Amino acid sequence: MNSDAPKVLRLETARLELRLFRQDDLEPFLAMNADPEVMRYIGDGRPHARVRATATFEKMYWHWAEHGFGRWAIERASDGAFLGFCGVAFPTFITEAATRPEIGWRLRREFWGNGYATEAAIAARDHFFRSFAYPELISLAHAGNVASHRIMRKTGMRRADDLATAVRGVLVMYQLDRTDWRPA
Numbered sequence: 001m002n003s004d005a006p007k008v009l010r011l012e013t014a015r016l017e018l019r020l021f022r023q024d025d026l027e028p029f030l031a032m033n034a035d036p037e038v039m040r041y042i043g044d045g046r047p048h049a050r051v052r053a054t055a056t057f058e059k060m061y062w063h064w065a066e067h068g069f070g071r072w073a074i075e076r077a078s079d080g081a082f083l084g085f086c087g088v089a090f091p092t093f094i095t096e097a098a099t100r101p102e103i104g105w106r107l108r109r110e111f112w113g114n115g116y117a118t119e120a121a122i123a124a125r126d127h128f129f130r131s132f133a134y135p136e137l138i139s140l141a142h143a144g145n146v147a148s149h150r151i152m153r154k155t156g157m158r159r160a161d162d163l164a165t166a167v168r169g170v171l172v173m174y175q176l177d178r179t180d181w182r183p184a
Helices: 023-034 050-067 116-131 146-154
Strands: 010-012 016-019 071-076 082-089 102-107 136-142 158-165 169-177
Touching: 010 116, 016 082, 016 116, 023 050, 023 082, 023 102, 050 082, 071 102, 071 116, 082 116, 102 116, 116 136, 116 146, 136 146, 146 169
Parallel strands: 102 136
Antiparallel strands: 010 016, 016 071, 071 082, 082 102, 136 169, 158 169
């Protein structure tokens, strides 16, 4: 880990701004996490109540404070719409991967199918490898979440392992080694 890496608070892509969360992101974040379709493959597959989603929102903030990287809010540059989040964090919810940096994303359903998650994931991946000295980046998704598997492959990751969990069922782990990374 490169603890001297500067904390980048904002990334821009052709269509998106990845930025730190603001308080006004809370309500659309809560709505996203309350959507049964969005949450279908997350955790136990059930929508998150306000208290649980608020705790997740706050945890994202503290991850930045502790590690110097984390999940960004995704904002569409053309109109400032809050789309969801993307970035790198430690997946403490699964022991086998808790110390490995994991790239993840979640978008509000009305923004699915536009390539936003892939665009954000590529920007987050490149920033992470440029700024930190970790040898790899992983991503985890429920076995049935084919859309996330597609995004993982588009970011250059390869399927590395299947992890059986009591609550989540099988999670598929994809991995990209630094030596195989090709920046966009």
